[in-house]
Structure formats: structure tokens, C-alpha cells
Amino acid sequence: MDDHDVQAELRAALDRLAFANRSAAVLSSTLDAVEGLRRLCHLLVPGVADWCAADLMDEDGSVKRVCVVHRDADADLTGLTGPLPPMPETTSEPLSRVLRGAGPLLLPVSAPPNAQEAPDPLHGVLREPFARLGGVSMIVAPLRARRRVVGALTLVRGAGHPPWGDTDLALTEDLSHRIGLAVDNARLYAETQDVAERLQRSLLPDLPVVPGLGITARYAPAVVTAQIGGDWYDSFVLPQSGDTTLIIGDVTGHDLRAAVIMSQVRNMLRGIACDREEPPGVILRRLDLAVEALYRHRTATCVYALLKDQEGGPCHLEWASAGHPPPLLVTSTGDTTYLHEGHGLLLGVDPHAERPSASRLLPPGSTLLLYTDGLIERRGETMDHGMTRLRQHAAALIDRELDEFCDELLDGLVAGTHDDVALLALRLPPAAR
Secondary structure (H helix, E strand, C coil): CCHHHHHHHHHHHHHHHHHHHHHHHHHCCCCCHHHHHHHHHHHHHHHCCCEEEEEEECCCCCEEEEEEEECCCCCCCCCCCEECCCCCCCCCCHHHHHHCCCCCEEEECCCCCCHHHCCCCCHHHHHHHHHHHCCCEEEEEEEEECCEEEEEEEEEECCCCCCCCHHHHHHHHHHHHHHHHHHHHHHHHHHHHHHHHHHHHHCCCCCCCCCCCEEEEEEECCCCCCCCCEEEEECCECCCCCCEEEEEEEECCCCHHHHHHHHHHHHHHHHHHHHHCCCHHHHHHHHHHHHHHHCCCCCEEEEEEEEEECCCCCEEEEEEEECCCCCEEECCCCCEEECCCCEECCECCCCCCCCCCEEEEECCCCEEEEECHHHCCCCCCCHHHHHHHHHHHHHHCCCCCHHHHHHHHHHHHCCCCCCCEEEEEEECCCCCC
């Protein structure tokens, strides 16, 4: 082999390495299996193939073609994606063989397969694209992960390009292995996210039914992580006074331990509040002592509020905050006020510090919103910006029913958040006429 051939082989090897690196970057760019395959297919075409198809297999054995990409942007791809027919028990058809465990297959194709030669129900899955898109050489490779097949990748070249060779087959085999792992990781992520969300929701309480009051809550998990967090809300009626508690809180951390501590802190607060029925600042100080004794070096934020009925008159709110974003009060006419009073240190910082309480009369028909910081925080902007955005959205939605108010508030503010969001909303009855 002369120097020219050596240089050509070296360039080809470097090109294959660069392509493998680009493929890895594409696969790691999303945790959605289908989206990852689509992005990769657009890299493969026209990078190495004239057209390609990607199929995914579910746990029940059903197969779905999730992507077909052709180098000609105007090519008719209508109807080429979607669920595929069931696989037969035995077959010589390439796609079925690969999905049943065969290794990657390199096949010359002089014409679309003949239906009489291949009675396999999956036969048409290859025949129709070839009849429409053409091709003279194809590779069908399994997507494997954890010793099982999770899908297949079909790569096709037309007459204007060199047919696939053994080097291409080796590259495709390596690539399909990477794809299989990425698909499996994406599925595991989706399953973990689902379990985490169901666990988080199971730790949240039922809300009380209080005559004349509207009380509702929402919890939205972070859309960019499978971890669970320490956000919580609570509301219950005190046994002696009949006051209604309104509570929102957030234990630091995004893991199972944070969720467990959240549940335990919430239950401790319930016990302390029901036993003592003291001003909110005193209740939070007692809770802080308990957190210091049981969960040293763990911090949390919390708003503890009491709604007191003034014997048919205006409702009176008493509250205290332990490092938590201030509640938002929205009047029936859309005027907004943040309740900054009664603010103290986070729980877990100084359990012996005095904690102030605050109070005010709430206008008839007003809405009180307690929320966690995921509703207002965004990367790259100040907290003031997020609080202004919340104030504007809440004022614009004040004429909606309370459930609709909360739903649309989340729709408008939560998209793309990096944190869980919990919110608790109270609406007072309008003034008597």
C-alpha cells in the first residue's frame, strides 16, 4: 500500500471517528427516545445514507416506525411511519430477522422485494419504501440494550453512491449499539420520572372542604429532571378554634430523602399546629426546633397562615414566613399585593431566633396565592422579574373560576421550569349584598 492509500485510509478512519462523535452528541442531546432517533436520522441522511428508517419495539413486542428521512426534502414520505404489522414466528425477511435477534445485515437490492417471495407481514414495510424511494444497497441493524432488541435501523443507498461495504457494516453495528443504549436510557428515564411524580403526588394531602371558601392546590413536577423534590402544600381546620390553616413549603434537595423529609416536616407541623394553636410565628419557631433536632444541616422554607372568620365579617389572615417567597393577594378587581410582612429566617438556620407574625384583613372576593419558588424563578433573570410576571398573570386571570385560575397560571408560568412547583390558592366569598 503506497503513501496515498495510507493517507486515504487514515482520512476515512478519522471521518468515521468524527461521525461517531457527532452521533454521540446528537443522542445525548435529548432524553426523549423518539426525538433522539429523529435527530440522528437527520444526521445519517445525507451524511452516510440516501434515506433511512428507525423502528422501536415496545415491551409487548409491538413495533412502530418512528422516523423515515430522505435526502430529498420533497420526497413523499406520507404513510411510511406508524405501527407495523405483528412479526411472524419464522421468516427470512430482513427486518423481522433483525427484530428477532439477528445481527446487522448487509443486503444488495436490485429491485423492491417480491411479495410472492416473502409472505412476512413486515415484508411490505420494506417493499413500499423501496418502491417509492428507491435504493440498491441497504443495512438493517438491530438496536440492542441489556441483551434485548429495542428496535431496528435501516440505512439505504441509491445508485448514485457506492454500495455499503464491510467497513460501513462495522460502523453501523457500533452506531446501532450506541442508539440502543440511548433508547434504553431514555425509557428508563421516562419510567423513573413517572414513578417519581407518582411518589411525590402520593405524599400530598387532601384539602379540607370549608363552607364559603374556595381552596384548591396544584403540583407540577420539573419537566427537565426525573428527580423528586421537597415542595409541599397543606391545609386543614384546627380542632379547637376552627381556623383554617394554609401552608406552603419547600425542603432543600431534589432526591428521595428530600421528599421523605418533606412529608415528615409537614406531619410535624400538623401535630404542632393542632396541639398548640398559637400565632404562626410561634408555631414556626417550634417547628424549627424540631427540624434542628431531627434533621440537622437540612434547611427548608415555609409559610404558615391562619384564616380567621370575623363572625360573618371580613376574614382575618395571620401568617409567618420562614424564608419563603411572599404570598400574593389579588382583589376581585385585580389589584395585587405581596405580603412581605412576617418574614424570618429559613428553617434549620437558627432555631432560637424569634419569628414575627403578621396580620391583615382580606377583602371579600379576594384570592390568596401561596406558591413555591419554581413558579417565579428562571435561569438568567432576577427574582423581581419573576414576581412581576406572576403578579401580572394573576391579575389578568382573576375573573376565572379558582380551578381555571390555577390551571392557566401554571400553563402560563411553568413551561420549562427547572424546579418542582406547588401552589395553594384560597378564594373568599364576595361581599354580601
